[in-house]
Amino acid sequence: MTNRKEVAKLAGVSEATVSRVLNGVGPMKESTRNRVLEVAAQLNYKLNAIASNFARGKSGNLGVVLPHVPKVHLFSTYYFSELLSGIGEAVRSKGFGLLLLFRDPASVYDYVSLYRTQRVDACIVLGASAFHTEQEGISRLAEERLPFCVIDQQFNNPLVSIVAADHEQGSYEAVKHLIDKGCRRIGFLNGSPQYSNSSDRMLGYRKALQDASIDYDKTIIYEGNYSRTSGNQAADRVYADLDKLDAVFVSNDRMAIGLIQGLRAKGCQLPRDLRIVAYDDSDAASLTEPPLTTVKVPFYEMGQLAAEKLLNQLVGKDDTSFIIQEKLQTELKVRQSSGS
Amino acid sequence: MTNRKEVAKLAGVSEATVSRVLNGVGPMKESTRNRVLEVAAQLNYKLNAIASNFARGKSGNLGVVLPHVPKVHLFSTYYFSELLSGIGEAVRSKGFGLLLLFRDPASVYDYVSLYRTQRVDACIVLGASAFHTEQEGISRLAEERLPFCVIDQQFNNPLVSIVAADHEQGSYEAVKHLIDKGCRRIGFLNGSPQYSNSSDRMLGYRKALQDASIDYDKTIIYEGNYSRTSGNQAADRVYADLDKLDAVFVSNDRMAIGLIQGLRAKGCQLPRDLRIVAYDDSDAASLTEPPLTTVKVPFYEMGQLAAEKLLNQLVGKDDTSFIIQEKLQTELKVRQSSGS
Structure with a gap:
């Protein structure tokens, strides 16, 4: 060499x-x-640009820190793959590299050392949760005023930059769509409670019920963890409750697909026996039988926006002290699973 | 800080x-x-380990160099997402970072400078093709005897480390499965010819025909580019040839899904009117109607194996002069699309 x-x-x-x-x-x-x-x-x-950056004490890398989830092929989930595609496009078009790093959500991750050791110039945090260890790691990063951004998780800290989707609005519209179709008894299969985007969906669900003067009934609230398996497992409870349900709103497509497979295995006909609205509008949403009515979330655009805003700060186009606060709108896609 | x-x-x-x-x-x-x-x-x-690596002139990063394909959400394709999940798992378990970089396949990519500027300690090349620019970039890397590995693309260069799947065997079994079901007139919708894994599939297809004394008929060879859209477009030609076809073998699930959607839109009933065998066994394969008979490729394991072999060289467990040559076996998954 x-x-x-x-x-x-x-x-x-x-x-x-x-x-x-x-x-x-x-x-x-x-x-x-x-x-x-x-x-x-x-x-x-x-x-080249890289060697030049290196000489100036810059890495030329945008860090993306992901949670390590045992046994899950993280990049194969629609959520992470779309966010990464958007981040990747911004990074590529600006000539940066994308450094993927994995954190253990149960430990306080040392983000600050990534900057100190010149591995990254800025960071995006994906899949953050309300675990105190996660909050602590991000708070320390915020205190140092280093350039970073959290995607799709709320924090009660004005120093934390966030790009999110409006899941309260998305869920409100999903449930309102079912109410408009004449449903009154609408169950809710939500994802893991440690994610603020799960609580935001609950807010939208409750608000839509309230606006239609429907009482909240906690006996038809189900919980999964956003995996297909957990949706499949929920099919037992939903099936047992079938006589008191017109519809179920499900927090992502994967759980909805698992739920549908579980219900069909028990002989249910959908949407005749139960109407379903899902969430994400992943590739699989239009492949299922029946195809899913679902809330389209602009994950690609969220990733791209967060990366562009951070990289603009790095190249001096935007002020680095600027706190990013963006909330993108979702869109209901109506297909057959919510009935005709 | x-x-x-x-x-x-x-x-x-x-x-x-x-x-x-x-x-x-x-x-x-x-x-x-x-x-x-x-x-x-x-x-x-x-x-920490990172700072220590840095002080020793190591980046602590494994580079993964991907082709930039305009408009394609690369991480959302089953192929790349599974390879990256496997690489990511190896990298995480050994405490390295994963640096994603994008190359323009039409230019000679300067891999060597990634090492010189200490951005990576080793490299994995994904989605390489037979374009002379791509071959040239990888040849230069091989000449420097730097640690790297190409996944799923053959090179006529004994210095190039490769982890691949046996696509000739996979395709042979797919076509033999159709022949065993009584099919004689088997069309082939292949992917882009610049990938050696496309030519390997062709070899397996032809060998299976030959072993059954069926003549190769170039009028029922179709070409797509591994996208769903290209499969959908191929539906026109396949539909026009329907009276001379018993079945079609398709080089990946995405194209098969596009083809099925296109044929169904024209009123075809599958597998009654045409039997189909696809390739990959992606998540979507079991969601389609009919569910796909398809060749399962161990992408996750291929990514993990390539990363582990390279990282073992970096930490001194394996000799760095060792050329990696691994070919993993595929497995036929029989579902309804190939008929009962």
């Missing part, structure tokens, strides 16, 4: 001089400058 | 001394060592 040492030797200058020429730093005799550039070109030693 | 400077100031030593104590380098008076460690602890300046 051609390196600085070889260039220095052939050009008859010090390694420091090579660096100064290639990085355009400091005064330099024209003849020296030309000799170094010629030798470097001859040896195919290219100064 | 607590940094080396502050520790040095409070301990009354130079910054170089702080580094030497924290990295355990060189001789040091016990009293100085203790003072630095006390101050560092007091200021919560932790020396």
Whole structure:
């Protein structure tokens, strides 16, 4: 590999001089400058944006910190894959690298050391929860005023930059759609309570019921963990409650698919026996039988927006002290699972 | 942010001394060592594996270089998401970071500079093709004898480490399955020819026909680009050829789903009118109507294996001069799309 040492030797200058020429730093005799550039070109030693960043003490990387969830193929979930596709597009178009790192949600993750050791210039935190360890890690990061952004999780801390979707609005519209179709007894299969986007969905569900003067009935609230398996498991309880249900609102497509498979295995006909509205509008939503009425969430755009805002701060286009606060709207996609 | 400077100031030593104590380098008076460690602890300046790597001139990152494909949400394709999940698991379990970088397949990518600038310690190349630019970039990398591995693409270069799946075997079994069901006129919707895994599928297809004494008929060979849209577009030609087809073998699930949607829109009943065998066994394979008979490819395991082999070289467990050559077996999953 051609390196600085070889260039220095052939050009008859010090390694420091090579660096100064290639990085355009400091005064330099024209003849020296030309000799170094010629030798470097001859040896195919290219100064690129990366090397230049590196010389300036920057990594050129945007960090993305994901939770480690045993046995789950994280990138294969629609949620993470779309967020990462959006982040990846922004990172690529601005010439940065995307450094993926995994955290254990049960420990306080040391975000700050990522900056100190020059591994990242900014960070995006995905899949954060209300666990105190997670909150603590992010609070420490916020205190240092380092550039970072959390996606899709609320924090009671004005220093935390957040890009989120309006899940209260999305859930409100999903439940209102069922009410408009004449449903009164609407169950709710929600995801894990440690995510604020689960509580936001609950707020929207309750508000839609309230606006239609329907009493909240906690006996038809079910809980899963956003996996297909947990949706499949919920089918037992939902099936037992079938005579008191017109419909079920489900917090993501994966759980809805598991629930549908479980109910069909018990002989249910959908949407005749039960109307279903899901959430995400993943690729699978239009493949199921019946195809899913679901709330489309702009995950790709959320990832792209968060990354662009952070990278604009890094290249000096935006002020780094600016706290990002963005909430994107969702959109109901009506298909057959909610009935005709 | 607590940094080396502050520790040095409070301990009354130079910054170089702080580094030497924290990295355990060189001789040091016990009293100085203790003072630095006390101050560092007091200021919560932790020396972690990352900082230590960094000090030794290592990045602690495994690079993964992906092709940039305009408009495609790369992480949302089953192929890339599963490979990345497997790579991610290996990287996480060994305490490394995963640096994602994007290349333009039409240019010669400068892999070597990633090592020179200490952005990565090793590299995995995904989605490589037979384009001469791609071959050139990888050949240069191989010449430098830097640790890297290509996944799922063959190269005529003994210095290139490769982890692949046996697509010839997978395709052979898929086509043989159709022949065993009595099919003789078996069309083939293949993916883009610049990928060696497409030509490998063709080899398996032709061998299965040959072993059953069925002539190869180039008029029933169709071409897509592995996208759902391209499968949908192929439906026109397949529909026009319906009277001369018993079945179609399709090179991935996405194209098969597009083809099925296109054929159903024209009024076809599957598998009655046409039997289909697909490839990948993605999540969607069991959701379609009819569910897909398909060749399961161990993408997750391929990613994990490539990353583990490279990281073992980095930590000195395996010899770095070792060329990785692994070919994993596929498995046919029989469902309804190939008929009962």
